[in-house]
Amino acid sequence: MMSSRTSIHDRLAASLKEARRAKGLSLEAVAKLSGVSRSMVSQIERGESSPTVATLWNLTQALQVDFAGLLEGRTAPGIEVIRASDAPVIGGRGQGVTIRILSPAEAAGEHEVYELRFEAGGELVSDPHGPGCREHLTVLEGTLGVTSGEETSRLGTGDTARYFADRPHRIEAIGTTARAILIVQNS
Numbered sequence: 001m002m003s004s005r006t007s008i009h010d011r012l013a014a015s016l017k018e019a020r021r022a023k024g025l026s027l028e029a030v031a032k033l034s035g036v037s038r039s040m041v042s043q044i045e046r047g048e049s050s051p052t053v054a055t056l057w058n059l060t061q062a063l064q065v066d067f068a069g070l071l072e073g074r075t076a077p078g079i080e081v082i083r084a085s086d087a088p089v090i091g092g093r094g095q096g097v098t099i100r101i102l103s104p105a106e107a108a109g110e111h112e113v114y115e116l117r118f119e120a121g122g123e124l125v126s127d128p129h130g131p132g133c134r135e136h137l138t139v140l141e142g143t144l145g146v147t148s149g150e151e152t153s154r155l156g157t158g159d160t161a162r163y164f165a166d167r168p169h170r171i172e173a174i175g176t177t178a179r180a181i182l183i184v185q186n187s
Contacts, residue, residue, distance in 0.1 A: 012056075013047040019063040020045070033106055034062035062106065087115075096122025096173070102181075112184040118142070118173035125170045129187040135165040136185070142178025146171050 020030050020041075027045075031038040036051075036058050043049035044059070051059070060066070088101045096119035103113040116124065137146060138160045146153050147170045148163035154174065155161055163169065165184065 009047045009050065012051075013045050015065065016041075016059060016063065017045040019065045023063060025063075030059070030062055034058040036062075096120070097124045099124070109187050110185070112187065114182045114184070116171065116178075116180045116182055118144070118171075118178040118180075120176050121173060122178075123170055123172035126165065126168070128167050128169075129165045129184070131166050133165040133187045134185050135163055135169070136183040137161045137163075137171065138181045140179045140181060142176055143174040144171055144178050144180060145174050 020027070025033075027038050027041050030036070030041050034041070036055055040049060040051070040055065041059070044051050044055075082102075090099045090101065091097070098117040100115040100117070101112075102115055103111065107113075118124075135148075137144070137155070139155045139157055141157055143157075144155045146155060146161045146163065148165065149167040149169070151163075153161055165187070171180070171182075
């Protein structure tokens, strides 16, 4: 029993270390991507620590290693598909807006992508994000009004607005329902 446990630890440690090196990532980079401390990543790679399932999950997501095939050293598929029904949905600050998250969790704060669906008259009101944050809004259907600070613009289907989001800003449906893609950079 003890030898099979040691064997599993050894394979796990080797697989994680190999995946990290194959991606050209430092321990620090893996720690940042996974949210697992640098020292814990190092201990796991040396076989000195038994990670929890949650820790393993975070590491496999950061390294793009298939969780189920971790002990066999299989990498994740080259195309990651998130079905429409599986994408996380959040409510916006405001009314009549559904926000579907399209970007991966590790992109949060750097490059976030959302699908916005507005009911007629729906609005998304946002406090200022971090300094230098910009948003890129492309209207897929309907008409939207965009306000950034004191400036307001009206957008129709196919229009794109790029604006600073480090000040109070809002997006509102004008007239009927609307749908848009929103990219947030450096929030």
